[in-house]
Amino acid sequence: MPKEKEDAAPKKAAGRPAKKAPQLLRGFRDILPVDQPYWRWVRNTAESFAAGYGFEEIGLAILEETSLFSRSIGNQTDIVSKEMFTFIDKSDGSLTLRPEATASVARAYITHGMLNLPQPVKLYYWGPMFRRERPQAGRQRQFHQLGFEALGDDNPVIDAQLILLAYNFFKALGLDGISIQINSIGTPQARHEYVKELVGYFRSKRKLLPVEEKERLSKNPLRLLDSKDPVCQQLRADAPQLMDWLDDASKTHFMKVIEYLDELDIPYTLNPYLVRGLDYYTRTVFEIWPGEQEEGAQSALGGGGRYDGLIELLGGRPTPAAGFSCGVERIILQLKARGIALPHQDTAEVFLAQIGDAAKIKAVTLFEQLRTAGIRTGESFSKDGLKTQLEAAHKHGVQYVLIIGQKEVLDGTILIRDMESGVQEIIDFKKTVAEIKKKLANGSNSGQVNGL
Ligand code: HAM
Numbered sequence: 509m510p511k512e513k514e515d516a517a518p519k520k521a522a523g524r525p526a527k528k529a530p531q532l533l534r535g536f537r538d539i540l541p542v543d544q545p546y547w548r549w550v551r552n553t554a555e556s557f558a559a560g561y562g563f564e565e566i567g568l569a570i571l572e573e574t575s576l577f578s579r580s581i582g583n584q585t586d587i588v589s590k591e592m593f594t595f596i597d598k599s600d601g602s603l604t605l606r607p608e609a610t611a612s613v614a615r616a617y618i619t620h621g622m623l624n625l626p627q628p629v630k631l632y633y634w635g636p637m638f639r640r641e642r643p644q645a646g647r648q649r650q651f652h653q654l655g656f657e658a659l660g661d662d663n664p665v666i667d668a669q670l671i672l673l674a675y676n677f678f679k680a681l682g683l684d685g686i687s688i689q690i691n692s693i694g695t696p697q698a699r700h701e702y703v704k705e706l707v708g709y710f711r712s713k714r715k716l717l718p719v720e721e722k723e724r725l726s727k728n729p730l731r732l733l734d735s736k737d738p739v740c741q742q743l744r745a746d747a748p749q750l751m752d753w754l755d756d757a758s759k760t761h762f763m764k765v766i767e768y769l770d771e772l773d774i775p776y777t778l779n780p781y782l783v784r785g786l787d788y789y790t791r792t793v794f795e796i797w798p799g800e801q802e803e804g805a806q807s808a809l810g811g812g813g814r815y816d817g818l819i820e821l822l823g824g825r826p827t828p829a830a831g832f833s834c835g836v837e838r839i840i841l842q843l844k845a846r847g848i849a850l851p852h853q854d855t856a857e858v859f860l861a862q863i864g865d866a867a868k869i870k871a872v873t874l875f876e877q878l879r880t881a882g883i884r885t886g887e888s889f890s891k892d893g894l895k896t897q898l899e900a901a902h903k904h905g906v907q908y909v910l911i912i913g914q915k916e917v918l919d920g921t922i923l924i925r926d927m928e929s930g931v932q933e934i935i936d937f938k939k940t941v942a943e944i945k946k947k948l949a950n951g952s953n954s955g956q957v958n959g960l
Contacts, residue, residue, distance in 0.1 A: 535649025582787025627660030655833030
């Protein structure tokens, strides 16, 4: 009998469950400490942009009534028809882990009577979203978005400023050369007429379409325009063009947005096939790509647009709005792929080493003093050997190591070693915090040599 089976047999006989470690769910990830500097940096940058452009942060519920998303995003969309994590709760009916946050922002605007605030209400959010998609690089079932929404204003300058914000945000992260694709999909009425034409056209070509696209044709025909399928892409060139069906007001709105973008010198690409995968959009829609869009690539960094009808659709007063959101995991993948170095992170400034029991007690107390003085201090209190502690200090990359041993405890002193120059000095223990502060402020070792 193979060894494994031998081991397994007695456990089973004893009725104990097999010891299989719990697994992460497919498409879900932990964000480990090693990656946190990237997360912190993207979040800090987003927050500083929110502050700079006057967006206030909102924390939104992660679980909502399913109908919020089916009404907002649309029953026939991929998100609602295939990708939501939905379950029946004991008392609250059908609930869904949010697949995106715009619907929740619109709900929150109504819930909290934000129409009584000065308009536009400008909101920023950050948090996890959930879509039951097939996982692959840059596509997860739990992912994070940061987003900006401006509610209560239909002026095209809002659309342009959101695109400007997105463009500058990516530039600030070091992601140059991003491509902004932009289009207008008009009002639902104009689109309705257009879709009739589009369906007529694609029906005449139905035989040529693969099964999945045939399904699109009957359920969500607009998506035939941004299909990845090569046959569809060929056929769409001769299809009726959405721009020709736009109502005059939407056309004027779009022209204005374009004018602003030109004035602001923001590079963009007009993409007549950009329709987005959510039903709530009206007029301007846009997407942010890492570079010129590669055929079949699955890696839009962000997307957004106007959703002038959404708040009314959810039972609020008619309220125009626009916004966009970006996938944080995809941003971080780009930062890593381009080898972009993060700016200085909050690493330790000094390291505190100790030798012997009496020194350990003094060191723990001193650590508290350093910490409360705002000096980032590394330590390995559970280790006793100086060599191990100096190795740890080296890993921290600190310039100064504070060493306290038996002799220093008796003398009431402490030794400071400059790791760059190797110079050591002995100072009065009570003056440690002040002395270290001075050294860090000077950025150089100005002390005496070898304890003299
Ligand atoms: P979206 O295009 O569905 O738009 O998602 C925005 C971004 O979220 C995408 O461009 C992508 O970077 C990221 N993303 C989406 N799905 C995944 C996934 N499965 N894994 C990793 N990242 C993903 C919206 O969600 C709209 N709420 C945007 C918006 C805001 N429109 C108006 N305001």
